[in-house]
Amino acid sequence: MFVFISSCSHAEKKKNVSVVSISHSTLERVEPPNWFVGLRNTSLQLLVKDDNIGTSKPSISYVGVSIDKVNKAKSNNYLFIDLKIDKSTKSGKFDIIFTFKDGTKKTHTYELKSREKLAEDYIGFNSTDAIYLITPDRFSNAIESNDVNTKLKDTSLDRSDGYKRHGGDLQGIINHVDYISDLGFTAIWPTPVLINDMPKGSYHGYAMTDFYKVDPRFGNLSDYKKLADKLSEKGMKLIMDQVANHCGLEHWWMKDLPFSDWVNNQKNYEENIQNWNWKTNINSNHRRTTNQDTYASEIDRKGNNEGWFVAGMPDLNQRNPFMAKYIIQNSIWWIETLGLGGIRQDTYPYSDKEFMANWAGAIMKEYPNFSIVGEEWSYNPLLVGYWQQGANNKDGYASNLKSTMDFPMQKSIIDGINEEESWEKGLVKLYEGLANDFHYATPKDIMIFLDNHDKSRLYTEVKEDATKAKMALSYILMLPRIPQVYYGTEILMNDTAKPGDHGLIRTDFPGGFKGDKINAFTGLGLTDDQKSMQNFVSKVLNYRKNSEAIQDGKTIHFAPFKGTYFLFRIKGNETVVHILNKNEQPITIDLNRFTEVGLEGKTLKNVISGESFVWANEIKLTQKGSIILTTK
Structure with a gap:
């Protein structure tokens, strides 16, 4: 809609002074969608996306906010605006006016919000916590009306297919926070719930197509906040699963990339975009040891850091300073918006390692008591230890990362518990695995686990032996670590029919879906072994919750x-x-x-x-x- 400024006098009109038209239509995108006053870092970079917005000149009139620099992109449909926000700036709304060469204007109303708590009050997960990992689509379906969204590309809903959507949602988690709390857990880590508008496999959440939007099949931002608030009321923490390495191929910016280096191997993608498919060459070798290897070739380093994760997940180029800023600000926005108690960062060593140090550093500088855990899927403790802050790395690398995931100890425990050749042999694997703690800067800040959304379930790994499952689980709960337990481990869920199959690993939690004959939330239909395991987990965790030792x-x-x-x-x-x-x-x-x-x-x-x-x-x-x- 166009309106005309009516303050011009009749005399001014006689002098042929033009009447300026101002569009009040909403711009296509301004991200972050809002920001916060009182942050330590007083700079903010806005990504603005709209037709030919790059040909306009933005202006702002708001006390304490000034434009430091306007950055044009290769695409005229973008502007990146650097703002300065004084520490004394008050919360409120203001207009950003974009003036074009022909005199037309567009406006966007932007909001600076007050912070809900001080930076020091963002307390991250630590060794006092026990974390419950959930695949939301497979946990509990509270709102069946949002199971299918015909506006999105993936409209599948088939609980018999492990790779299609099943309908679990955020409200389903909210409804069962008490169950999780009663078991003795103090934090919840849901796998990503941001929108994945992908044609298939959209349920898992790791191919995001908008970094600021909750997938409507899980709910909305209000539901996400409700979960955070419910956990806070129970004295529990919400950990957000984030992905800095890649996005989904259907991400909105892939149709109009702002720069020629916004994603890695972009030229290859743009030259083959018409024929791009799930098997296209993505120039990846993913040799993660190149991050530490003093002998690594440059081509191998590039293959790890710049190769796409898969053809359906474009690799983000964090060496582009605008992309780097975008990712850092996105993380801070979610911390403030949800009051997070931590971030789990996916595929940590695949990204540019200097950027990852800057990303983690920016967050920890803003929130000194916060926690971040990075996924380094390696069974070599030398590699895992490299990423933890305080590591004495030969190359001088300082990660700013508080926690890493303990894949080496996970393997030692599973192998050791299963070992039957002699009395001591298996237990020695546990003993010597823990003896590697001398290599870690702070062992108690490392996250230990036995299974997760990518690895075969504990009960399957121990050959469906409930006693062995209890031995392994009790051990991780006693270690100087932060323990993470996958949903359903407490009732011996398994993927024995096809070990390692992601669809089975992410099986529906019984009782979370309409018509389930077994309900693990109430105990209905559970076997004696399942009830015993559930009771065992509850007793150990609830003791651990109050044990300083x-x-x-x-x-x-x-x-x-x-x-x-x-x-x-x-x-x-x-x-x-x-x-x-x-x-x-x-x-x-x-x-x-x-x-x-x-x-x-x-x-x-x-x-x-x-x-x-x-x-x-x-x-x-x-x-x-x-x-x-x-x-x-």
Whole structure:
């Protein structure tokens, strides 16, 4: 709609002064969609997208806000506006006026919001927490009316197909926060819920087509905020799964890229765009060791950092300063908007590592008590340790990243628990895996897990042996780590029919969907083993929630002996003893070996059974499994 300024006098009109037309139509995009006053970093870069907006001149009249620089892009449909926001600037709305050469104007009303809490009050996840990982599409479907959206490319809905949408949503998670809290978890990490307007596989969330929009099949921004608020009310934290490395091929900017280097291998893409498909050459080798390898060739480094993850996920070029700024601001916007308790960053070593250090550094500078965990899918502790802040790296690299994911220890635990060749051999794998902690800057800040949305489920990995599952899970919950547990692990969900199949790994949670005959939320239809596991998880986690020894205590472990492995966590007057026993027959262990721990004559309680035990000369272990004892 066009309106005319009516303040011109009749006399001015007689002088042939032109009447300026102003469009009040909304611009196609201005991102971030709003910002916040009171941030430490007083700069803001707006991405503006609209037809020929690059030929306009923007102006702002608002106290405390000034335009520092206007940056044109290769495409005339973009402007990048650098703003300065004084620390004294008040929250409020103001117009950005875009004046074109022909005198026409367009306006956009922008808002600076007040912050809901101080930067120091954004407390990230840490070793006091236990994290529940959820694939939202497969957890609980509370609102069936949003299952299919005909305006989006993927309209599939088929619960019998592991690679199509099943209908889970944000409200489904909200409805079951109490269940998760009662189990003893203190944080929730949902896999991405931002829109994936992709023609297939849209359920998993990692091919985002808009970094500021919630997928309507999951709900909307209000629902996302409701989840964050519900968790906050329970004293729990929301961790957001973010992706800085890539987007979905159907992302809105792929139809009109602002610069010639907005994505990696862009020339290849643009030259083949008409024939681009899921098998197109994407110039990728993903040799992640090139980030650390002093002998790595340049072509191998580029193959890892610049190659596309897959042909359907364009690789973002973080060396472009506007892209870099866009990603950093997007993360900060979500932290402020949702009051996040952490970020999990996908495919961490695939991105430009200098950018990742700057990204993490910008966030941690703004929120000094925040937490970020990066995914480094490697079983080599040298590689995992490289990414953690404080690592003594030979190349001097400082990541600013508080936490990494402990794939090496995960493998050691699974392999060790499954080992049957001898009493000690398997348990030694656990013992020596933990002994690698000397390499990590801060072991207790590392995230340990046994299964997740990409890896085969724990129950499948341990050959559907419930005792082994309890042994493995209790061990990670006792370690100097931040534990993460995948939804359904507490009821022995499995992918045994086809181990490693993503559709099965991400199976629907029973009871989360209309018509389910089994309901794990209420216990209806669960087997005895499933109920036992659920009860076991609840007892251990709820004890851990209040145990300073487990959360922040000294760790002592003793080399495996006679098919047993003893680990101790100690702080103040609290000592927690974790015993793994692989013996099928009863065995008696001499406790004099553990004299240095100082438990002689003390009464300890079994966390699971509640039975008391006086620490004296020996302990008789009557069955295979795990035991957790505490002096508390």
